[in-house]
Amino acid sequence: MTLELADVSVRFSDTLALDSVDLSIADGETVAIIGPSGCGKSTLLRAVAGLQALDSGSISLAGRSLADVPAHERGIGLMFQDHALFPHLDVAANVSFGLEMGGVAAKEQASRVAEMLSLVGLDGFADRSIDALSGGEAQRVALARSLAPAPSLLMLDEPLGSLDRVLREQLTADLRALIRELGTTTLHVTHDQTEAFALADRVVVLRDGRIEQAGSPSELWHRPASVFVAEFVGHTNLWPNPMGGTDVVPLTALSIVDSGQAGDVEATVTAVTFREGRHLVESRRADGSMASFEADEAPPVGGSVQLRLDQAKVINLST
Numbered sequence: 001m002t003l004e005l006a007d008v009s010v011r012f013s014d015t016l017a018l019d020s021v022d023l024s025i026a027d028g029e030t031v032a033i034i035g036p037s038g039c040g041k042s043t044l045l046r047a048v049a050g051l052q053a054l055d056s057g058s059i060s061l062a063g064r065s066l067a068d069v070p071a072h073e074r075g076i077g078l079m080f081q082d083h084a085l086f087p088h089l090d091v092a093a094n095v096s097f098g099l100e101m102g103g104v105a106a107k108e109q110a111s112r113v114a115e116m117l118s119l120v121g122l123d124g125f126a127d128r129s130i131d132a133l134s135g136g137e138a139q140r141v142a143l144a145r146s147l148a149p150a151p152s153l154l155m156l157d158e159p160l161g162s163l164d165r166v167l168r169e170q171l172t173a174d175l176r177a178l179i180r181e182l183g184t185t186t187l188h189v190t191h192d193q194t195e196a197f198a199l200a201d202r203v204v205v206l207r208d209g210r211i212e213q214a215g216s217p218s219e220l221w222h223r224p225a226s227v228f229v230a231e232f233v234g235h236t237n238l239w240p241n242p243m244g245g246t247d248v249v250p251l252t253a254l255s256i257v258d259s260g261q262a263g264d265v266e267a268t269v270t271a272v273t274f275r276e277g278r279h280l281v282e283s284r285r286a287d288g289s290m291a292s293f294e295a296d297e298a299p300p301v302g303g304s305v306q307l308r309l310d311q312a313k314v315i316n317l318s319t
């Protein structure tokens with residue numbers, strides 16, 4: 001279902017937590033809201049869920065205003081980082097919680113629970129106790145619970161935040177496939193741009209309660225509207241341009257030249273980490289700005305390197 005926020009503002013005494021936010025999420029679309037702590041992500045999520053009153057503006061779901069619809073009648077599935085499963089209930093009772101609340105008959109509940117557990121890859125887990133689940137399994141149960149009542153909108157709040165990296169990557173891929181398969185409209189809130197980029201069709205960068213930029217992951221990466229967005233999506237090489245503004249230099253714009261040859265840029269290596277078969281080299285130019293790049297061979301830390309700069313990949317931001 002389509003979610004529409006029009007001119008939404010929320011104020012807490014002297015803080016404007018949401019400042020005239022306009023956002024439209026198409027039926028079946030996955031949108032991630034990213035931004036640093038305090039930018040208004042939770043307030044936005046709470047406003048849509050019906051847990052936070054608006055000071056102005058309106059929110060509608062499937063064309064229907066939510067103004068007078070209480071939280072439990074909004075048809076929204078929520079999944080939080082700490083997943084908050086009920087420890088005294090088994091897996092099946094957790095998954096059927098929303099169905100029970102909605103007055104669904106016991107027999108129907110059982111078949112829906114089986115269907116949901118199968119969907120999240122947990123066939124046969126119905127009778128397990130919550131204590132007996134791994135972190136990843138608990139996360140899947142939480143997802144099954146939020147999807148069981150077939151919500152019009154799924155909202156994810158840092159859904160994979162508490163898991164280790166390998167599990168996160170696995171679950172991110174699973175979650176993406178599942179959301180696509182179900183075609184559920186999804187609003188995903190996170191401070192982690194990697195998670196947002198992996199899951200979302202469109203990413204919205206929020207800054208001080210305002211939308212700074214919205215676009216596909218690729219648009220945000222290749223055409224950031226500001227230094228704030230460039231930094232937030234993970235660009236590290238931000239160089240003052242002598243003609244004005246800032247040059248955003250993607251990692252792939254820099255490559256090391258053979259020893260003895262002159263490059264376009266000179267820098268001093270400050271750190272080297274091994275990443276997916278290559279070395280991520282961090283270095284600094286004379287003015288202190290960062291020049292990170294990837295290399296097959298690790299240059300010595302503390303040494304100087306000559307780098308070739310592919311100007312065509314450089315993004316100049318005038319602000």
Ligand code: ADP
Nearest residue numbers: 012015017035036037038039040041042043044
């Ligand atoms: P985020 O989720 O991006 O970290 P929040 O939505 O929690 O941001 O907060 C946005 C702003 O509103 C922050 O400045 C925060 O301090 C303020 N804020 C959030 N909730 C309250 C509240 N209940 N009372 C007062 N200020 C609040």
